[in-house]
Amino acid sequence: MKLFKNKPVVFTAIIIVLLIIAIAFTSKGRTRPSAIGSVVGSAITPIQKIFYKTGEFFRGSFSALFELKELRIENEALAKEVAKLREENRKLYQMALENKRLRDILNFVEANEEYKYIGAEITGKDPGNWFDIFTINKGLKHGIEPNDPVITGEGLVGRIIEVGNNYSKVMSIIDERSSISIIVNRTRDTGIVSGTVNSELIAIMPLESDIVKDDDIITSSISTLPAGLYIGKVENVEKIERKLQKVVTIKTSVDFKRLEEVFVLKVHNEAD
Amino acid sequence: MKPIEWRHDVRVLILGIIILLNFILESTVFQYTRIFGVKPDFTIMLIVSYAIMRGSIYGGSIGLVSGFLNDLFYGKSFGVNSLSYMLTGYIIGQSQENIFKDSLIPSVFFNIVGIFIYQNLFYFISYLSKVDISYMYVLINIIVPQSIYNGILGVIVYRYIYILDEKSFMDKKIY
Numbered sequence: 175m176k177l178f179k180n181k182p183v184v185f186t187a188i189i190i191v192l193l194i195i196a197i198a199f200t201s202k203g204r205t206r207p208s209a210i211g212s213v214v215g216s217a218i219t220p221i222q223k224i225f226y227k228t229g230e231f232f233r234g235s236f237s238a239l240f241e242l243k244e245l246r247i248e249n250e251a252l253a254k255e256v257a258k259l260r261e262e263n264r265k266l267y268q269m270a271l272e273n274k275r276l277r278d279i280l281n282f283v284e285a286n287e288e289y290k291y292i293g294a295e296i297t298g299k300d301p302g303n304w305f306d307i308f309t310i311n312k313g314l315k316h317g318i319e320p321n322d323p324v325i326t327g328e329g330l331v332g333r334i335i336e337v338g339n340n341y342s343k344v345m346s347i348i349d350e351r352s353s354i355s356i357i358v359n360r361t362r363d364t365g366i367v368s369g370t371v372n373s374e375l376i377a378i379m380p381l382e383s384d385i386v387k388d389d390d391i392i393t394s395s396i397s398t399l400p401a402g403l404y405i406g407k408v409e410n411v412e413k414i415e416r417k418l419q420k421v422v423t424i425k426t427s428v429d430f431k432r433l434e435e436v437f438v439l440k441v442h443n444e445a446d
Numbered sequence: 447m448k449p450i451e452w453r454h455d456v457r458v459l460i461l462g463i464i465i466l467l468n469f470i471l472e473s474t475v476f477q478y479t480r481i482f483g484v485k486p487d488f489t490i491m492l493i494v495s496y497a498i499m500r501g502s503i504y505g506g507s508i509g510l511v512s513g514f515l516n517d518l519f520y521g522k523s524f525g526v527n528s529l530s531y532m533l534t535g536y537i538i539g540q541s542q543e544n545i546f547k548d549s550l551i552p553s554v555f556f557n558i559v560g561i562f563i564y565q566n567l568f569y570f571i572s573y574l575s576k577v578d579i580s581y582m583y584v585l586i587n588i589i590v591p592q593s594i595y596n597g598i599l600g601v602i603v604y605r606y607i608y609i610l611d612e613k614s615f616m617d618k619k620i621y
Contacts, residue, residue, distance in 0.1 A: 196528075
């Protein structure tokens with residue numbers, strides 16, 4: 175019975191067993207934080223926000239010093255681009271009007287047209303190197319629910335996996351554990367896209383699917399996320415004959431290294 | 447084994463503050479310390495510093511509390527970080543009696559070892575909970591660069607923590 179006199183070893187062993195049990199029970203994920211998590215989270219989120227803003231401020235001021243030269247060149251390029259985009263925009267607007275008119279004629283009811291946007295700021299990111307989870311400063315109070323999609327102006331960022339009272343956790347689409355059903359906009363081929371450890375997006379498509387570089391990838395309707403959210407462009411297609419599939423690398427439209435503000439998308443139920 | 451007489455020290459209070467501050471900074475400001483996408487692990491530096499100065503109990507407890515905070519906020523399954531950080535601190539703490547604490551070389555060595563132990567435990571536990579990641583990829587792209595990065599920064603952290611820990615007020619009783 176000498177072992178039981180060695181208190182630290184016994185304590186450690188007990189804690190190890192408890193933690194293993196905790197892992198086993200929670201390995202499927204949770205959508206509501208634990209009681210302690212909720213209390214600590216409500217207290218810590220505002221502090222995190224201050225520190226995050228400070229970091230952003232310093233990065234902003236440092237990079238501004240080095241970028242002054244490039245700014246003028248960039249400005250000219252941007253002015254040209256604006257002119258080009260205005261032109262394009264005008265064309266697209268007319269096409270949109272035409273589209274609406276045709277849709278009215280068809281009496282087509284677009285169920286997902288009514289979105290509600292909830293603006294949120296990022297308060298912290300996962301300290302580890304493996305996964306891509308971050309927290310935002312809106313939660314249950316603001317009407318956020320698990321599985322709501324998170325977007326920016328550029329495209330899909332991820333989805334909510336856990337909601338606290340005044341914060342929630344977002345798993346980004348480049349996380350190793352995330353997988354989303356997608357569709358190729360041009361050919362309507364479907365596939366599944368998932369993240370990797372090195373923050374790339376990889377889609378697995380059937381071998382016969384017709385997909386080339388620069389195809390647009392959007393979410394499909396067979397998913398918890400609403401259909402038609404923009405994900406990115408195809409960067410590289412690799413054929414693997416042995417497995418009868420194509421491995422497609424996707425360049426995300428969102429720049430995950432420079433995320434500051436995001437929108438949580440709420441789809442209005444038809445019953446409302 | 448000496449009886450443990452540390453529960454009422456100011457040290458425990460200050461350690462608590464350091465752990466909390468470290469956690470907040472890790473998820474915010476320290477995100478900008480990434481080089482080629484790899485972030486040094488400041489939690490490991492803290493754990494290693496205390497484990498080689500004061501042994502398994504300190505290393506393990508700091509690991510447990512830091513990992514606990516990480517799990518609450520950024521973990522999907524609860525306990526993965528807690529378990530791997532705690533075991534890392536506990537294992538490294540076993541070497542405490544044989545280390546010359548004024549020297550900085552052990553801190554470099556144990557920071558590198560610490561990353562290896564932590565990341566391998568983390569990989570193992572993640573693997574058991576069905577997260578499928580290539581080990582070679584993780585080894586080359588995360589573990590090796592991070593251990594080097596940690597070894598370099600760990601010395602600086604160790605030096606300051608050592609100076610702080612030698613201050614006489616750390617041994618005062620709270621009550």
